[in-house]
Amino acid sequence: MFHKKKTAAVLLFLTLAVGLCGCGVDYEKQDELKASGIKKLESYQPKEALADFEKAIALAGTKATKSEVDLCYYKGTAQTMMGEYDDAIETYDGLISYDDKDEKAYFLRACVKVKAGDISGAKDDYETAFRLTEDGDVYFYGFTQLMTEGYKVEAMEFYEETKDSIEDTKRLFYEQIAIYEEKGDFDKAREAASQYLALDADNKAVGREYDFLEMLK
DSSP states (O other), rough: OHHHHHHHHHHHHHHHHOOOOOOOOOOHHHHHHHHHHHHHHHHTTTTHHHHHHHHHTTTSSSSSHHHHHHHHHHOOOOHHHHHHHHHHHHHHHHHHHOTTTHEEEHHHHHHHHHHHHHHHHHHHHHHHHHHHOTTTHHHHHHHHHHHHTOOHHHHHHHHHHHHHHHHHHHHHHHHHHHOOOOTTOOHHHHHHHHHHHHTTTTTHHHHHHHHHHHHTT
């Protein structure tokens, strides 16, 4: 059962986001809309998916449930896919207001902040997510997100600040090269090789592999 204070917070968030229905919850319809939205996300139809998630959230009754919270996560995903970064951040703000120990919300908000160019804010959220989980993968994925979005200088600064908490980062990149090559996704393999070399430029084998992958462009 949710704490009353948390329930009030999430209901306020849901009300501000899409308006709150005063009647009982039609759980069957809510589940139907959620499933439809997820399917549309998988088909890369974020605008249509967002409409489904908002309709499902609008069916919320007077008690918050895990279903409504999950719907807000999906809503944030759809907004991010649409490039509506400010709206996605606002969605994650609401989830954090509801539960300020929700490491997932901090992590996802950090990822969106990177896309929005708020690197300082993203680092703060990655730090909070790590503090809540003590999982070095939070920093690892923060580093890769910065690299992927083209913030290479900031990514290396972030890596230097957090490397003691990241376990065997180079090995992960090395494995990604082989995995993506096996799948035939040479663009991602080249990206993984580039990220590896950013950490170990003297590795001749990976350097040769990167040169080979460059030829496949």
